[in-house]
Amino acid sequence: MVRKYPIIKAEQMTTKFGSTVLLNLKGEQYKIVKVFLPKRYSIVFPDEDIESINLLKISLHLIYKRTCAQSKSYILAIE
Numbered sequence: 001m002v003r004k005y006p007i008i009k010a011e012q013m014t015t016k017f018g019s020t021v022l023l024n025l026k027g028e029q030y031k032i033v034k035v036f037l038p039k040r041y042s043i044v045f046p047d048e049d050i051e052s053i054n055l056l057k058i059s060l061h062l063i064y065k066r067t068c069a070q071s072k073s074y075i076l077a078i079e
Contacts, residue, residue: 002064005063007023007060008026010022010049010050017039020036023037035062041076064076
């Protein structure tokens with residue numbers, strides 16, 4: 001089942017695992033869900049896009065597509 005979560009805030013962060021992006025998503029029943037993206041997604045969000053998301057100039061969604069049967073990792077997209 002494909003699920004779309006509106007991105008309401010984005011932030012570049014450095015954790016003990018390296019650079020990553022923290023997203024605040026609008027979850028079910030208007031709950032805010034915070035999600036650290038895998039490191040490989042940090043290049044998808046340049047500083048300009050993060051600023052545009054936070055200033056509500058662009059509207060993006062994190063899309064959960066499915067779980068990979070082999071690795072059990074989530075298949076995600078940004079639109």
